[in-house]
Amino acid sequence: MFDQLSDRLQSAFKSLTGRGRLSESNIEEAMREVRRALLEADVNFKVARKFVDDVKVRAVGEDVLNSLTPGQQVVKVVHNELVKLLGDTGEPFRIPTGTPAVIMIVGLQGSGKTTFCAKLARFLKQRGKHPLLAAADTYRPAAQDQLSTLALQLDVPVHTGRPDADPVEITTTAVEEAGARGADVVILDTAGRLHVDEELMQELERIKAATKPAEVLLVLDSMTGQDAVNVAQEFVDRLDFTGAVLTKMDGDTRGGAAVSLRAVTGRPIKFASVGEKLDALEPFHPDRVASRILGMGDIVTLVEKVQDAADVEQAAKLEEKLRKQTFTLEDFYEQLQALKKMGPMDQLMSMIPGMGKVSQSAVDENALDRVEAIINSMTPEERRKPVIIDGSRRKRISAGSGTTVQDVNRLLRQFESMKKMMKQFGKQGRRGLPGLNPFGG
């Protein structure tokens, strides 16, 4: 989609190639495209309008760098400004202190509060804190059960009240009992509510007044549309929240709601939630989200995934093998496993700039499985010394793995060319993994 914006900008500037400076008139059309990209990403229209006006002022008169086309130059300016608006380098979550420290979680229904509470508890526990979860959602049926189940999974204590209990009382009791239960942080899970629900908004104000939280975090669904500004405004007016959490970022939403929220409240976004598993919590990265909003792919997250999946020790061993040129199919197999750990191929591909819209067939997930099956059907000796794999062995391997001899041939060819590449790379002696391409072709 970046390519979409970039292409559109390219055509907007077609008549202007060779011009060395961005002027008011040639930037006008480009800004229309930028506005459209922002609206398509769900940035609120008023926020988008103001943003575009501001950027226009800043971009006029900028020299176009030699290496860039005017279109790329505009995207660069827009991207920088967007990162700035989203909070520059980001503001990491600092664990509050107190006896106990109270963290209050608020938001609309279905934004992901309860799951986030559990993730936060895990996050704190991992950092040596002793969290207590308080289930103050007495409205949604079985909401307390949900939190209790998650608390059990985490081995974290939970405080619940009877379904007819007063949520304010549940939270104050939790805070009072925290010390006795060995907890130093209390996380308050409140009921989801619409920001226009006067009664429930007042209830939140009462909980805040009674428990004096060090942090009040607004949980916002990253798929939220134009109305994000109203939600953010109301919650900041009523509860003066200290930070926000953007959830469901693992989907394909562009996440323009983050821009709306920042523009309206100026409060930092402290976490991004990226999945249903309790470890799927990340710091919020303004630069990545800016890229995503402009449809530029998310190369940084991809690189991190690669780094996560690659075991440091294993990488060192691999490097050793590369230097001594003893890389075998067994090692190749291990590399494949590491690749698979990073997640579904299409999800990875979508993070690569320009691959956002790659079709499913282009990345054949089954190709990976086939390669795996082929290597599995080899004897240990064959894996160590692929040169011995002759015609009859190829036939046996293909039959054993349910593939064709051509598949086996292709794999062996790829392995050889990979070895060559690695030899090259070994000479350079750089750290990192060479690109493997087991996707056929």
Add this chain to the structure above:
Amino acid sequence: MRRSLTKLFSGLSRTREAIVDGIQRALHGGRALDDEALAGIEETLIAADVGVETSLYLVERLRDAAREMETADTDAIVGFLAGEIGSMFTAGSDAEPERTRSDVDPGVSERPRVTMIVGVNGTGKTTTIGKLAGLLQREGETVLLAAADTFRAAAGEQLQIWAERTGAGFVFGQQGGDPASVAFDAAEAAVSRGVDHLLIDTAGRLHTQKNLIAELAKIRRVVEKRLPGAPDDVLLVVDANTGQNALSQARLFDEAVGLTGIVLTKLDGTARGGIVIAIARELSIPVRYVGVGEGLEDIARFDASEFARGLFPTESEAS
């Protein structure tokens, strides 16, 4: 019932007021439909989450029509837009009659009717099932609820409470169990208990999660195997707060399990849910129900022309 209708209309009237106000502002009272006025109307539509493309389309249609309009008053403009939007919804149901088959004949056959509820996390699937069960029971049908959300902690308990509230039957799934087998057991139970309608709750899942979407397709296949022709309806629950991503949701869920309609929830807030217009236009998937709160009666059947008229009443109707 009256309470929910009042709520529904007050929800819609907020939307309506905002749009009509926007149009009036754009016109500056009697001004011609110039570019500035059209840009104002475009923003009004975008603010309702209708989306850039569909908003531009509507504004272009309006620009064309304006040449033939004698006066550019608010009534004429909202009348025109209401007509255009209404036709997007009806065009959908004409093009794909099977999408609305459940409206045709409530007693298709001997077997229970089956409705599957799907959607991304947090849109209100379980609450919708509870309210839907209430609605159907009030209309005299017997209902069985199946808790095929075996993933989210306590989702089964949540649905069970709704079963108790509405007096519907209930088939429970173990947390972590196979949702397809829960659906199969529920289909069996629906036949043996002779109920009229089986409602299957499924776990929330993002439409981009291939494995989970495949799991959903499997649930569908299993139900179909036990009850040929079922499910009669597969409804996607869309949160009215959702922006443009709802289009992607509708597209991918439709590809995987064949949607017959949409339930638009949380219309009692300030969000307008305009994205359903884009969904109707691009994918021809109609809205079937709207949710306006968490109470048992906070659900209503959706009527396309009513919705369009609700969005843009003429001034005489509004008063």
